Amino acid sequence: MSTVSAQVQAGRPEALPSGARVVVKIGSSSLTRDDGGLDLNRIDIMAGLVAGLRGRGHDVVLVSSGAVAAGLTPLGMERRPGELRLLQAAASVGQGNLLARWQTAMSAYGVVTAQVLLTAQDVAVRSHYRTVRSTFDALLSLGAVPIINENDAVATTEFNLGDNDHLAALVSHLVTADVLVLLTDVDGLWTARPGTPGAEPIRLVRSGADLEGVSVSGRGSAVGTGGMTTKVQAATIACASGTATLIASADDAARLLSGPRLPADVGTWFAPTGPHRPSRRLWMAYASVPEGRVxxxxxxxxxxxxxxxxxxxPGVIGVTGDFESGAVVDVVGPERIVARGICRYAAAELEEVLAARATGGPVPDHVAPVVHRDDLAELPRTAGV
Structure with a gap:
């Protein structure tokens, strides 16, 4: 275990671990004013914090929402549209404006930025995934700060990366981050919706057991897509692969990230629940597109x-989907999806075995594992609504 990994495993630390690689995600609601325009003051503050982190020896990756929100006003839209083509139009206009603001703010601190727009194909296809990892490695080794967003202008309803909380968890895997910081408009996770009588903040989550009985339901803002549910799910995914996660209010970003201390009374710290995984298993678990279910x-x-x-x-009781040998499939137990992996049988072969077993006829002579342990990635139990 590396020195950084040992520090983040110990519970809520008093400071960000020395030399930790940090992914910071900030949502649309935290980057926009009440009138829907970009909050340039917030961008300037975040640029200074990113520069400070780099000055203290941290690699930093920024996942920035706000492209759609930044395109609403120029296009004369009063609210986030529901129609896909209008969302794509707003993203097309807003992404350039958003990046320009980040570049201007970062350059004032001598920080070089790099725009990386990802699509679902970039992470779903194994060869693309490896290329993206190499790009991040090169950028960080050269001292640049990648600014990441989904390429909303070409994403489709059927094939997208989802909300930017999930994207941030994927990026954390891609760069093997030690800490993921999710900045939102709420001071971390609470036992119930803030404002509810008796609701209290939760400052440390060591495992999924600490979330039992905690309500994380609630929708995102008018300009964003996420809510606390998506953030807890992203934290669960990141922590299962060795990345500690901090959910906090963007209003507290300066207290959290200006260093060197990490206030104990701000945000919710999720301790890692598993080790860093090889990139192949990360890809299988969180970036691949399953073609069926076993x-x-x-x-x-x-x-x-x-x-x-x-x-x-002998443990297989059903199969859904039409896939060939070598396809990625979800492995589904009685209660939930427990793993994802590469199946060594075609769906038709598994159906043949199941049919023979059901009729009492001779079972085809297959001895190879359906999914070998080396081709299997367990999935954590994530929080629901």
Whole structure:
């Protein structure tokens, strides 16, 4: 375990770990004024904080929402449109304006920025995923600050990366971040919606057990797409792969990131629940697009998650989808999706085995694992609504 990993495993730290690689995500609601325009003062403040982090020895990646919001006013739109083509138009206009503001603000501190717009294909296709990782490695090694957003101008409803909280978790994996900071308009996670009688802030989450009985429902703002549910889900995903996560209000960003202390009374710190994973397993778990599902019984699900075993044919009880050998599939237990992996059988072959088993006929002679342990990535239980 690296020195940084050891520091972030110990609970809520008093400071960001020395030399930690940090991904900072800031949402649309935190980057816009009440009238819908970009909050240039907030951008300037964040640029100074990013420069300060770099000056203290941290690599920094910024995931910035706000492209659609930045395009509303120039196009004469009063609110975020629901129609896809209008969203894409607003993103097309707003992304250039957004990046220009970040570049101007960062350059005042001598920081070089790099725009990286990602599509679902960039992370879903394994060869693209490796290329994106190499690009990030090069940019960070050269001292640049990548500014990331989804390429909303070409994203479709059927094939997109989802909200930017999920994107930030994916980026954390791509750059092997030590800490993910999700800045929003709420002071971290609360036991109930802030303002509800008896609601209290939660400052430390060590595991999913700490979230039992906690309500994280609620929709995002008028200019954003996320809410606390998406942030907790992103934190769960990031923590399962060794990246500690801090959810906090953007209003408290200066207290949190100006250093060297990390206030204990601000935001919610999610401690890592697993180690950093090899990039191949990260890709399988969070970036690949499953082509089908393999349903397994309780014993098989336990063997995969507790016993750390391969998936064998006797544990398979169903299959959905039409896929060939070598496809990525979800492995679904009685309660939830437990893993994702590369299936060594075609769907038709699994259906043949299941049909023979159901009729009492001779079962085809297959001995290879359905999904070998080396081709399997467990999925964490994420918080729901």
């Amino acid at each position: 349903l397994v019984d309780e014993g098989a699900a336990r063997a995969l998650t507790v016993g750390k075993k391969s998936l064998l044919l």
